Amino acid sequence: MKEFIITLEQFFKENPSVAIGFSGGVDSSYLLYAGLHYGAKVKAYYVKAAFQPEFEFNDALNLARHLGADVKVLEVDVFASETVLSNPADRCYHCKNVVFGEIKKQAAADGFSLLVDGTNASDDAGDRPGMKALQELSVRSPLRECGLGKDEIRRLSKEAGLETWNKPSYACLATRIPFGRRITQELLTKVEQSENALFALGFSDFRVRVLGDDAKLQVPVSQMGDVLNKCAEIVGALKPHFSAVLLDMEGR
Numbered sequence: 001m002k003e004f005i006i007t008l009e010q011f012f013k014e015n016p017s018v019a020i021g022f023s024g025g026v027d028s029s030y031l032l033y034a035g036l037h038y039g040a041k042v043k044a045y046y047v048k049a050a051f052q053p054e055f056e057f058n059d060a061l062n063l064a065r066h067l068g069a070d071v072k073v074l075e076v077d078v079f080a081s082e083t084v085l086s087n088p089a090d091r092c093y094h095c096k097n098v099v100f101g102e103i104k105k106q107a108a109a110d111g112f113s114l115l116v117d118g119t120n121a122s123d124d125a126g127d128r129p130g131m132k133a134l135q136e137l138s139v140r141s142p143l144r145e146c147g148l149g150k151d152e153i154r155r156l157s158k159e160a161g162l163e164t165w166n167k168p169s170y171a172c173l174a175t176r177i178p179f180g181r182r183i184t185q186e187l188l189t190k191v192e193q194s195e196n197a198l199f200a201l202g203f204s205d206f207r208v209r210v211l212g213d214d215a216k217l218q219v220p221v222s223q224m225g226d227v228l229n230k231c232a233e234i235v236g237a238l239k240p241h242f243s244a245v246l247l248d249m250e251g252r
Helices: 008-014 026-037 054-067 082-086 091-109 129-136 150-159 185-200 221-229 231-238
Strands: 017-021 041-048 070-075 207-211 214-218 245-247
Touching: 008 026, 017 026, 017 091, 026 041, 026 054, 026 150, 041 054, 041 091, 054 070, 054 185, 070 091, 082 091, 091 129, 185 207, 185 231, 214 231, 221 231, 231 245
Parallel strands: 017 041, 041 070, 214 245
Antiparallel strands: 207 214
């Protein structure tokens, strides 16, 4: 087994005052818990923007309250960046620059010189344009530095009693729109409302992707049978937003 130089406990002892870019997902939630658990002065920053669905915002605030964490909500206008809206292949790089640039500015004003995020050791840096932006902004990733991958973080989160331990990974709404197609509020709203309808029907860990005027539904293979059983309800929920509803037979 590979030995890592530092543990999370050591990280927070060496860095007792940190600002955390907090999304309410598995990774940043455990990072926030660990910082508090190891006695650091921690302030969490949640960015409320058009690319995040409302349920993520609510989940994040509930988790922060559960931990007794100090959290500040920042409203960031991602539509102010023409580059982000044009949706190039490296959109995530430009979006992270906007989002974490704002967090870093506010954190500095609040007296925090170190900003960290929840990137973990399972994340492939070669396939994550956003990680390049984090590096340029000097954002550190303690979970990654300590060699903690997603499975280990879920295990530790369960041991800590965090409700997020088995929360499915969730990418922002902009990822549902193919690169090169301009991002609009209308498209984001269609996707969010469609995914909310599928959540209500009992589905999880799925995606509703935009394909022309159609919706392409991706669900885990284990839920394919449920899609067929609830076909009428799914079509009825999504057809107000899309011309047709397609199913990706390869699944997620």
